[in-house]
């Protein structure tokens with residue numbers, strides 16, 4: 001039976017793939033502002049993509065340790081619904097960004113083992129949402145979007161003060177099991193709906209959303 005798992009498709013870069021994600025039922029669309037990422041887009045590109053997104057589908061800006069000038073420039077030009085902080089932003093910086101921009105903030109926390117879980121409790125007291133992602137390997141260029149999963153059993157039956165989203169190495173083949181094991185009601189995917197780094201695939205997007213929502217095929 002179908003469930004109501006909300007899906008975020010991250011790292012969109014073309015109107016075609018934005019439309020495909022919306023048509024397939026994505027609840028969130030992610031735009032990456034991080035020059036090292038193969039999914040990085042300019043502010044002008046993001047504005048053009050965001051303006052046609054229907055009301056009810058949240059437009060999320062993913063940034064990594066962005067300063068106020070960078071956030072000012074993004075938010076002056078792009079109509080956004082949420083900020084995703086995916087770097088080493090402190091609890092204090094999360095609170096500052098929330099207050100300065102008045103938008104919901106989702107803080108990404110990397111998980112590799114038990115010792116990483118305390119950070120979720122801390123950020124959960126200040127962020128509007130948590131993004132529970134795999135910790136990047138040492139020396140990785142990207143703090144996320146590496147297509148790596150973590151051991152989902154680490155967070156089975158854990159809950160935090162803020163709503164949360166599961167990320168990291170999710171694909172159409174593993175997302176149903178990830179949801180079953182963790183109890184996630186929201187999932188986020190980037191690499192798992194691509195056929196090359198940074199190149200989204202319409203069929204993979206639709207297949208991922210069907211699988212996340214428990215629909216066959």
Ligand SMILES: O=C(O)c1ccccc1N[C@@H]1O[C@H](COP(=O)(O)O)[C@@H](O)[C@H]1O
Pocket residue numbers: 010011030032034037038039040062064086131133142143144145146147148167168169170188189190191192
């Ligand atoms: O997608 C990126 O390029 C990216 C760059 C910098 C930080 C985070 C990034 N993506 C986020 O990482 C997770 C997991 O991605 P994947 O599905 O394992 O590829 C996801 O939350 C993206 O939002």
